[in-house]
C-alpha cells in the first residue's frame with residue numbers, strides 16, 4: 230500500500246559495475262571508521278575522568294561558615310523563594326545563649342535541604358543570598374545517585390568543613406585537575 234507519493238525511485242543506471250557491488254562505498258566507510266579509531270577521542274570516561282568545565286561551573290551546593298567557623302545562613306528563605314525549581318526548604322530556629330560560636334545571626338537554619346533531583350543548577354539561590362551563605366561549588370560535581378533516598382542533601386552534606394574550606398581561587402585547568410585528584 231502506498232501511503233504518500235513522495236517516494237523517489239533511485240536510478241542506478243549510471244553506476245559502474247564496481248560501484249554496483251557497493252565495495253568502494255564500504256571501503257570508504259571503513260577508512261573513516263579507522264581514521265576515528267586512532268584519532269584523539271572526543272569523549273571521556275566519566276565519572277572516573279572529569280572534564281574542566283571552566284571557572285563558572287555550578288556544581289555541589291555549600292553552606293559557608295565565616296572565618297570564626299559560624300554558619301552564615303540566617304534562614305531568611307530568600308534562596309528558597311528565588312529557586313525556580315522549588316528545590317530548597319528549611320526550618321528556622323532562634324539562636325540561644327551559648328550558641329554564638331555556632332551561628333553568626335540570631336536566627337539560623339536548624340534544617341536546610343536541597344533536593345538535587347529538582348535542582349537545575351541555575352545559581353539563583355547563590356545570587357539571592359544576602360549573607361553570602363550559599364554557593365554552588367565550581368570544583369565539585371554532585372555525585373551520581375541511584376536511589377531517591379540519596380537526592381535530598383541536608384546540612385550534613387552542605388555545611389562547609391573548616392578543615393577543608395571552599396574558595397574560588399582555583400581557576401586554571403591544572404588547579405582543577407589537582408583538586409579533583411584530591412577529591413578522589
Ligand code: SF4
Nearest residue numbers: 312348349351352354
Ligand atoms: S541552583 Fe537554582 S534550582 Fe538549584 S537550588 Fe539553587 S536556585 Fe534552586
Ligand code: SF4
Nearest residue numbers: 302303305306308358
Ligand atoms: S542561604 Fe542565604 S538566602 Fe538562603 S536562607 Fe540562608 S541566608 Fe537566606
